[in-house]
Structure formats: structure tokens, C-alpha cells
Amino acid sequence: MSYDSQLRTSRRILMGPGPSDVHPRVLQAMATPLIGHLDPEFVTIMDEIKEMAQLTFQTRNNLTFVVSAPGSAGMETCLINLLEPGDEAVICINGVFGGRMADIAERAGAKVTKIEAEWGQPIDPQQIKDTLKGLKPKLVAIVHAETSTGVLQPLKEISKIVHDAGALFVVDAVTSYCGTDLKIDEWGIDAVYSGTQKCLSAAPGLSPVSFSEDAVKALDARKTKVQSWFLDLNMVKNYWQGAKRAYHHTAPVSAMFGLREAYRLVLEEGLENRFKRHQQNHLLLKKELEPLGFEFVVKEGYRLPMLNAVKLPEGIDDAAVRWQLLNEFNIEVGGGLGKFAGKIWRIGLMGESSNPNFVNTLVGALKTIIK
Amino acid sequence: MSYDSQLRTSRRILMGPGPSDVHPRVLQAMATPLIGHLDPEFVTIMDEIKEMAQLTFQTRNNLTFVVSAPGSAGMETCLINLLEPGDEAVICINGVFGGRMADIAERAGAKVTKIEAEWGQPIDPQQIKDTLKGLKPKLVAIVHAETSTGVLQPLKEISKIVHDAGALFVVDAVTSYCGTDLKIDEWGIDAVYSGTQKCLSAAPGLSPVSFSEDAVKALDARKTKVQSWFLDLNMVKNYWQGAKRAYHHTAPVSAMFGLREAYRLVLEEGLENRFKRHQQNHLLLKKELEPLGFEFVVKEGYRLPMLNAVKLPEGIDDAAVRWQLLNEFNIEVGGGLGKFAGKIWRIGLMGESSNPNFVNTLVGALKTIIK
Numbered sequence: 137m138s139y140d141s142q143l144r145t146s147r148r149i150l151m152g153p154g155p156s157d158v159h160p161r162v163l164q165a166m167a168t169p170l171i172g173h174l175d176p177e178f179v180t181i182m183d184e185i186k187e188m189a190q191l192t193f194q195t196r197n198n199l200t201f202v203v204s205a206p207g208s209a210g211m212e213t214c215l216i217n218l219l220e221p222g223d224e225a226v227i228c229i230n231g232v233f234g235g236r237m238a239d240i241a242e243r244a245g246a247k248v249t250k251i252e253a254e255w256g257q258p259i260d261p262q263q264i265k266d267t268l269k270g271l272k273p274k275l276v277a278i279v280h281a282e283t284s285t286g287v288l289q290p291l292k293e294i295s296k297i298v299h300d301a302g303a304l305f306v307v308d309a310v311t312s313y314c315g316t317d318l319k320i321d322e323w324g325i326d327a328v329y330s331g332t333q334k335c336l337s338a339a340p341g342l343s344p345v346s347f348s349e350d351a352v353k354a355l356d357a358r359k360t361k362v363q364s365w366f367l368d369l370n371m372v373k374n375y376w377q378g379a380k381r382a383y384h385h386t387a388p389v390s391a392m393f394g395l396r397e398a399y400r401l402v403l404e405e406g407l408e409n410r411f412k413r414h415q416q417n418h419l420l421l422k423k424e425l426e427p428l429g430f431e432f433v434v435k436e437g438y439r440l441p442m443l444n445a446v447k448l449p450e451g452i453d454d455a456a457v458r459w460q461l462l463n464e465f466n467i468e469v470g471g472g473l474g475k476f477a478g479k480i481w482r483i484g485l486m487g488e489s490s491n492p493n494f495v496n497t498l499v500g501a502l503k504t505i506i507k
Numbered sequence: 508m509s510y511d512s513q514l515r516t517s518r519r520i521l522m523g524p525g526p527s528d529v530h531p532r533v534l535q536a537m538a539t540p541l542i543g544h545l546d547p548e549f550v551t552i553m554d555e556i557k558e559m560a561q562l563t564f565q566t567r568n569n570l571t572f573v574v575s576a577p578g579s580a581g582m583e584t585c586l587i588n589l590l591e592p593g594d595e596a597v598i599c600i601n602g603v604f605g606g607r608m609a610d611i612a613e614r615a616g617a618k619v620t621k622i623e624a625e626w627g628q629p630i631d632p633q634q635i636k637d638t639l640k641g642l643k644p645k646l647v648a649i650v651h652a653e654t655s656t657g658v659l660q661p662l663k664e665i666s667k668i669v670h671d672a673g674a675l676f677v678v679d680a681v682t683s684y685c686g687t688d689l690k691i692d693e694w695g696i697d698a699v700y701s702g703t704q705k706c707l708s709a710a711p712g713l714s715p716v717s718f719s720e721d722a723v724k725a726l727d728a729r730k731t732k733v734q735s736w737f738l739d740l741n742m743v744k745n746y747w748q749g750a751k752r753a754y755h756h757t758a759p760v761s762a763m764f765g766l767r768e769a770y771r772l773v774l775e776e777g778l779e780n781r782f783k784r785h786q787q788n789h790l791l792l793k794k795e796l797e798p799l800g801f802e803f804v805v806k807e808g809y810r811l812p813m814l815n816a817v818k819l820p821e822g823i824d825d826a827a828v829r830w831q832l833l834n835e836f837n838i839e840v841g842g843g844l845g846k847f848a849g850k851i852w853r854i855g856l857m858g859e860s861s862n863p864n865f866v867n868t869l870v871g872a873l874k875t876i877i878k
Contacts, residue, residue: 138551138555139555139558139767139770139771139774142532142536142768142771143536143539143552143764143767143768145539145540145542145548145764146542146548147540148540148541148542148543148546150541150542150543152543152545154757155541155544155757155760157540157541158540158541161513163537163538163539163540163761164538165513165514166534166537166538166761167534167535167537167538168514168516168534169516169519169528169529169534170519170521170526170528170529170704170710171516171517171519171521171839172519172521172523172526172839173526173711174523175519175833175839176833177516177517180509181514184509184510187510188510204576204577204712205575205576205577205580205737206575206576206737206756206757206758206759207756207757208736208737208755208756209576209737209756211736212735212736212737216735236736239736240736243732243733243734243735243736244734331757333757333760339541339759339760339761339762340544340757340758340759340760340761341575341712341757341758341759341760341761341762361614362614363614363615363734363735364583364587364614364734364735364738365579365582365583365607365610365611365614366576366577366579366580366583367735383844384579385577385578385579385580386525386526386577386578386702386704386711386712387577387711387712388577388710388711388712388759388762389526389704389710389711389712390534390537390710390711390712390761390762390765391710391712391759391761391762393514393516394761396510396514397513397514399510400510400513403510462546462547468542468543468546473754
């Protein structure tokens with residue numbers, strides 16, 4: 137049987153929608169022998185991770201921590217803790233992940249109003265303004281970087297509209313975090329979640345989150361128990377803060393070791409430098425890809441630098457070329473999701489994967505295949 | 508700031524309630540460069556892990572997989588997928604984890620009947636039989652190895668009682684799995700969850716689960732959506748099985764690499780040998796500890812070999828001695844939880860931590876401290 141042998145994986149060049157390439161220092165940290173999850177040394181590591189999460193989220197929010205599960209669980213943490221049955225929620229949908237938020241909010245018993253835009257288009261702030269006129273929602277949720285379409289959603293103007301309507305502003309920053317500017321405090325974001333396997337370049341499996349004081353007030357004002365025990369912030373927060381850490385679940389120790397090192401790499405580079413690097417490599421990819429006939433799905437000004445959604449040129453077979461890229465060149469690029477399946481590629485230049493050598497490697501391979 | 512430096516952890520001897528010691532081969536596997544979670548190579552790894560999960564659960568259940576979050580999320584997966592609002596559930600409670608199951612079942616909207624026993628005592632099958640006379644529950648749930656008290660719960664007789672009442676039998680095997688016999692098929696267990704950081708000796712953060720055909724029928728017969736999107740088996744199962752894997756969330760790739768190697772180590776040793784080893788080291792610990800004045804909480808015949816709950820001798824200060832063990836000898840043992848806090852220790856001999864050298868190391872340190 138195949139599991140008779142030790143792990144044998146190919147050396148992939150990760151240019152899909154995540155996981156991205158991981159620095160050897162992060163891999164090494166994950167291979168550190170374990171310590172207990174209530175060991176004072178581990179509690180210190182949790183504190184350090186919290187502080188680095190605050191720095192990278194550009195926030196002073198005290199309730200900033202890391203959910204012990206992937207980004208989708210971070211999404212669920214934000215929505216089910218803030219929403220109670222009967223609450224109104226407005227969810228903006230212009231791709232897969234907006235749709236997922238609506239699904240989760242509905243499962244939490246919220247009355248969901250959807251604001252939709254074409255896939256590949258940003259949400260128009262005016263549309264939110266108009267919708268909010270007749271409503272009194274508890275929260276408005278939107279995706280900052282829609283991984284299924286490559287759209288970067290401007291947030292500042294919408295934040296003002298949402299707060300003027302007395303609602304909390306919830307943002308999905310899974311793909312944007314640590315790759316493009318994201319100012320939680322300055323932009324007035326009340327709840328945000330991300331993942332570790334995108335521009336942060338740690339292993340998948342964890343979800344950094346942060347909650348504003350207004351969001352914490354909403355948590356404290358709940359009249360019903362949160363549906364999920366595992367994601368109930370009332371308990372999780374006592375595991376992450378306070379003088380006496382209350383056991384809740386067993387933290388994923390090795391993944392946290394890796395995350396700590398990934399955060400250190402981000403801070404060593406500096407956020408501004410990191411954002412600039414992501415933008416530069418996006419522009420390099422654009423310069424090289426367009427002559428080959430690839431067209432960006434999203435109009436200029438709204439393109440994600442870390443997730444390049446491009447329409448395939450005539451005559452290029454999605455599955456066949458991606459198969460060749462993977463099997464002959466060890467390069468992974470992402471296919472389309474949902475209604476974009478078979479029609480677009482999603483080329484990730486995230487974190488460690490955002491570098492000119494990866495761009496040149498992909499372009500070189502494509503030229504060989506397409507010729 | 509402390510995160511200015513690379514990770515510096517002490518070399519702990521892990522003899523608490525988990526995480527247990529992890530084999531260097533598992534650490535090395537986690538440090539393998541990542542591949543994509545939809546890469547055909549990763550899909551093969553998921554298949555291999557599923558097969559090894561089946562072998563170790565001693566089951567042929569097709570719906571056997573690994574939840575991408577810690578054991579508590581596995582608990583929640585089993586209960587919230589099988590229970591709908593208004594369903595009746597009988598939960599057996601003789602420690603912290605039975606209580607947690609009841610909390611989760613109530614959050615799922617179930618009408619919960621609790622069967623309770625003293626902490627440190629097993630649940631009496633007759634008590635279950637009597638309780639079930641007046642009820643028609645959808646499931647009965649019990650903890651196989653109660654990590655808070657050290658009780659090993661016999662399951663075969665109870666399984667028959669539960670099935671005679673037409674209910675599904677749900678078992679918490681977080682601490683027992685891979686450390687003592689657990690026959691999912693032969694014992695008629697319909698849903699089981701475990702963790703990876705106990706006798707399996709992988710890193711914490713994942714939860715192997717398995718569902719019988721009857722449990723799958725109950726899942727298929729649901730009239731309402733599962734509360735949690737992240738843990739909804741209707742979607743998760745399509746990520747784990749079938750010809751076309753449907754993207755659900757991003758699997759924790761590195762943790763899965765480690766888990767694969769941990770499973771390989773279990774199968775190389777053989778389940779029977781592994782169970783015998785756990786029992787032998789438990790007996791060695793007993794032989795050495797009792798002369799020092801430690802008394803087992805649980806009566807003989809119901810003691811967990813991997814989690815030894817012992818009452819502290821007169822005059823031993825819980826916190827002070829555990830502090831000394833950790834800081835002077837690098838040895839972690841677990842303190843008591845809930846009503847046992849300050850009164851007992853929980854000494855883990857799990858997976859790689861179940862070996863005579865660890866026992867002798869602990870006993871030697873204790874003799875030095877107590878003298």
C-alpha cells in the first residue's frame with residue numbers, strides 16, 4: 137500500500153489561491169518538539185502571536201487572536217458570535233465567499249439581505265447606501281479580497297455608510313491580509329477574519345481574527361448562547377487572554393510555532409515593503425501575461441495583487457494546460473470556482489510566492505506549452 | 508520584544524493529558540514543503556490517511572475522515588450533525604467531557620437527558636437501561652476514556668442496551684484511541700471522534716472521526732440544515748470522498764503530513780503491541796508511584812493505562828511541586844480539572860510518551876523533590 141513508504145511529495149511551485157510557498161524558517165519552527173498548550177512558555181507564545189496579529193491587522197483591539205481552525209472557521213466565528221436568531225444582516229456577494237457568508241448567517245438564524253454584484257465587479261457603495269435606507273441591520277459583511285474573482289473591494293467609504301446606519305462592519309480579509317493595506321482601526325472594521333496560508337505564508341489551518349470594542353459590546357449583549365461550543369468567543373477569549381488562562385480546547389501547538397515565525401518574517405520585511413512587493417510582482421505578471429493573450433477579469437484599480445484572475449486565451453484548454461503545468465513543470469495555478477470554472481485561472485502571488493522568479497518560471501513554462 | 512528572537516522552547520518531557528511526545532519522523536514530516544490541498548498528490552495522502560484511520564478505528568465505515576480542527580470540534584461534528592432541534596439525546600456524564608457533550612447537544616436544540624455518575628466512577632450499564640425505558644432518544648453518548656478522571660468505560664454491554672432502545676451510539680475516544688482497544692464495528696459504535704495529540708502522538712489540531720451506515724442514514728434523513736457550515740458533513744464528506752473532490756475549506760496540509768507519519772508509526776508497531784505497551788507502562792508507573800503515597804482515583808479494572816489519575820499524598824502542594832517538576836526537571840504532568848483541581852494529578856503515558864524511561868525519569872524527579 138502507498139502508505140508503506142514515507143512521505144514523497146513533489147517540489148511544487150505554489151501559485152494557486154493558497155497554500156502559498158512557506159519560508160524554510162516556518163517549516164523548521166513547525167518541526168520543533170512540542171510543549172504543552174498550557175505550558176507558561178506556550179502562553180507567552182500565544183501572547184506574542186496576539187501582539188503580532190495586532191500589528192499586522194494595524195489594530196489595538198484587545199480581542200485579537202487566532203482561531204484553531206482554517207479561515208472558514210474564522211468566518212463562522214465572526215458571524216455566529218455577532219448574530220443571534222432574528223437579527224438582520226446585510227451580506228455583500230460578488231463571488232463564492234460572499235455567498236458563503238450569507239449561508240453561515242442564515243444558519244445562525246439571521247434575516248439576511250443580500251447585495252449582489254456581477255462576479256468580477258466590486259460592490260458599489262451607493263448600492264449599500266440605498267439598501268440600508270429601509271433596514272436596521274446588526275451588521276454588514278463584505279469580502280475585501282474575493283478569492284474566487286480577484287476583486288479588491290475598497291472599504292473606507294463603505295465603512296462610513298455602514299456605521300452611519302448603526303451597523304457593525306464585518307470584513308473577510310482571508311486573501312488580502314499581509315499582502316495589501318488593511319487598517320482595521322483606521323477604517324473602522326468591527327470584525328475581521330483571515331487565513332494563514334495566503335499572504336502570511338504559514339501553513340493552512342489557522343484563522344487570525346480581531347474584534348472592535350463595539351463588536352465586543354455586541355458579544356456581551358447576547359441573549360442566547362452561541363450555536364457552536366468550539367467557536368463560542370465567551371469561552372475562547374478566556375483561553376487567549378487574562379491572568380489565568382482557562383482551558384477550552386488544545387491549541388494546535390506546532391501550527392502556532394510556524395505562525396509565530398511567519399509573523400516574524402512579515403514584521404522583519406515591514407508591512408509597507410510587503411505590500412509594495414506584492415504590487416510589483418503583480419505588475420510584472422501583468423506585463424508578461426497580457427502579450428500571451430491572458431486578459432484580467434477585473435478592471436484596473438480593483439485588481440488584487442496577490443490573486444490574479446485571468447481569462448484564458450482562445451484555444452487554451454483549462455484542465456489540460458494546468459495538468460501540464462503541474463506535472464511537467466511542478467507549477468500549481470488555481471482554476472476557476474463556481475461560474476468561473478473552466479473559464480479563468482487564479483494565479484496566486486501571495487507571501488513567499490510573490491517574487492519575480494516565480495513569475496518568470498510560470499511565464500517561461502507557459503510559453504513552452506502554448507508554442 | 509520577545510518575538511524579536513527565533514522560537515526558544517525548553518525540551519519538555521510531556522506527561523500531561525496531551526499533547527504527548529511526538530516522534531522525530533512526525534516532526535520531520537510536518538516540515539515538508541507544502542503542496543496544494545487539491546493537488547492530486549494531496550488527495551492521495553487524504554485517501555491514505557482515511558485508510559489508516561479505518562484500520563486504527565478497526566472499522567470499515569466509509570465515512571471515516573479527519574476533521575480539520577481539534578478534538579472538541581470532532582465532538583461537535585458528531586453531535587450537531589446527528590441531532591436536530593427537538594431530538595432527544597441521552598448523555599452520560601462522569602467528568603468534564605461528558606458535560607461538554609451535553610452542552611453541545613443542548614446548543615444543537617436537543618432535549619438532553621443526563622445520566623450521571625460520581626467523578627472517578629464508570630457509568631453503570633443498568634442505569635442506562637433504566638433511563639432508556641421511558642425514552643426514545645436519537646442517540647446515547649458516552650466517553651470511552653474520561654481524561655478528567657482517568658476512567659476507562661466498558662462499551663460492549665452499553666452498546667447493546669443503546670441499540671435495543673433503537674438509538675445511535677456515540678463515543679468520545681479522544682484519549683483511548685490508539686492506546687487501548689477500540690473496535691468501532693465489533694462494538695457497534697455509530698459515531699466516534701478522537702484527537703491526534705494523545706495516543707496517536709501527532710500534533711494537536713485534528714480530529715479523526717467515523718460514522719456507521721446507520722449514522723449516515725440519520726445524516727441523510729435530516730430535515731434541517733446543520734447549524735455549522737464549517738462542520739456540516741454534507742459538504743465535508745464531498746471534500747474527503749468521491750471521484751471529484753469538492754472544495755470546502757483548505758485542509759491543514761502540514762498537520763496532515765505529520766498525521767500520516769504518526770499513523771504509519773502506529774501501524775508499524777501494530778495495534779495489539781501498542782495497547783500492550785500502554786498497559787505495561789501503566790503498571791510500571793503504578794508500581795513506582797504507590798510506594799511514594801500516590802493513590803489511584805479509579806478502582807482497578809477501570810483505570811486508563813494512558814492517563815493515570817492519582818490523588819496527591821498528604822503534604823504535597825499541587826502547584827508548587829508541578830512548578831518544580833516543570834522548571835527544574837522539564838517534566839509536565841497534568842493538574843486536576845473542575846472539582847478535581849488541586850487534588851489530583853493526571854499523568855499521561857500516551858503514544859510516544861508511554862515508555863519506561865519517562866516513568867523512571869518522573870519517579871526519580873519526584874523522589875528528589877519529595878525527600
